[in-house]
Amino acid sequence: MREEKVLWVRVMVTGPTPESGEIVGLRIEDRQSRRVLFDAFFRPTREESWDRIPVEGQTVDLKDRLPISIYIEPVERILSQASMIRGDSVERDLAFLRAAGVHIEKPVVTRSVMAEHNRRLAQGIAVPAHTGEMDCRPLAGALETIQ
Numbered sequence: 001m002r003e004e005k006v007l008w009v010r011v012m013v014t015g016p017t018p019e020s021g022e023i024v025g026l027r028i029e030d031r032q033s034r035r036v037l038f039d040a041f042f043r044p045t046r047e048e049s050w051d052r053i054p055v056e057g058q059t060v061d062l063k064d065r066l067p068i069s070i071y072i073e074p075v076e077r078i079l080s081q082a083s084m085i086r087g088d089s090v091e092r093d094l095a096f097l098r099a100a101g102v103h104i105e106k107p108v109v110t111r112s113v114m115a116e117h118n119r120r121l122a123q124g125i126a127v128p129a130h131t132g133e134m135d136c137r138p139l140a141g142a143l144e145t146i147q
Helices: 068-079 090-099 113-123 142-146
Strands: 006-013 023-030 035-041 052-055 058-061 084-087 109-112 126-128 136-138
Touching (some): 006 090, 023 068, 035 068, 084 090
Parallel strands (some): 006 084, 084 109
Antiparallel strands (some): 006 023, 023 035, 052 058, 126 136
């Protein structure tokens, strides 16, 4: 039996959809081994006004960065190892990656942390646990009411 390979994807973009924005940053982590597999910023090709972005208290200059098209093959190679891809908004992130030309050939399970959190909130079975990472915890008695 093949071991499950879970990758965490985080994409920084210039707009809310692939049609109105593009990728300016990508980080892929293997949280099981606690390794960063890919971490880069890219020069936008359509958004001329995006020459700098704030990241973790610093400013990253995008003018001298390469476009994401240069990195398509290594990103595909890394993502092809995954049996599950997770992230804060993984469906959106994968849509941006596909629009940039990244092909994910084999089917993978995607799990969005924000979508799971919002679903639990809507069902009334979780509230933010205030741990700084927006973890959810069950409300007392909530699990018994949905069974």
